[in-house]
Amino acid sequence: MSLDKPDTPTERPAERPARQSRTGLTSTGVRKAAAKSNRSRAREFALQxxxxxxxxxxDAASIDSFTRDLAGFHxxxxxxxxxxxxGxxxxSAALDAVILPLLDRKMIEISPIEHGVMWIGAYEFKHCLDVPWRVVLNECIELAKEFGGTDGHKYVNAVLNGLAPTLRAAEVAADKVTGKAR
Structure with missing residues (x-):
């Protein structure tokens, strides 16, 4: 009889039971990404x-036609x-005019992604008053993180944070009073 081989057939280790799903976490314990809202998706397609x-x-019409055919647009x-x-x-010229004073370089030196994100932020600050300024800012930072350069989101954050008090003065001031804005 050999000492290294048992007389009985090798037993398989008991299989682990399936992990219970915890809300907000994957099976490995990593936080699940939140589902994107339809407005977040609209911003992504608009940026592209x-x-x-x-x-x-x-031109806008041909871009619009092309974009609406992309997967996920629905x-x-x-x-x-x-x-x-x-919008x-x-x-674009008016949006650039309010953005330019906050830049530390020429507009031509800004990547097209960060430029587009700043357009979206400035446009929403001006025209989408149903979206809180902090939501606009956060959404634009997330766009820059996902599509822009390595630290482009930091630049977008700085520019749009500087723009918010101009385009959403009352809302930013109210947030400062309540301590929601820094």
Whole structure:
């Protein structure tokens, strides 16, 4: 009889029971990403469209037609997407005029992604008063993190944080009084 082999067939280790799903966590304990809202998706598609406008110089109608055919567009808030795409393009000069004083470099040196994100932020500050300024700021930071350069979100944060008191003065002031804004 050999000492290294048992006389009985090898037993398999008992299989582990399936892990219980904990709300907000994956099976490995990592926090699940929150499902994106239809407005967040609209901002993503608008940013991609604004990039096409800036880099490819494509007109809004052809960009719009192309973007609506992309996978996942049906999950986006189409009305918000329309407002952002067409509004940012139509008001690009006015949006640049309010953004430019807050920049530490020439606009041409800003990446098209960060430029587009700043357009979206400035446009929403001006026209989407149903969206709190802090939500606009956070959404734009997340866009810059997802699509922009390594630290582009920090630059976008600084610029839009500087712009908010100008375009949403009463709302920012009220948040400072309640301690919600720094």
């Amino acid at each position: 469209a604004l990039y096409q406008h800036q880099v490819g110089r494509n 999950k986006a808030d189409a009305a918000h997407y329309d407002a952002l795409l067409h 940012c393009i139509e008001e």
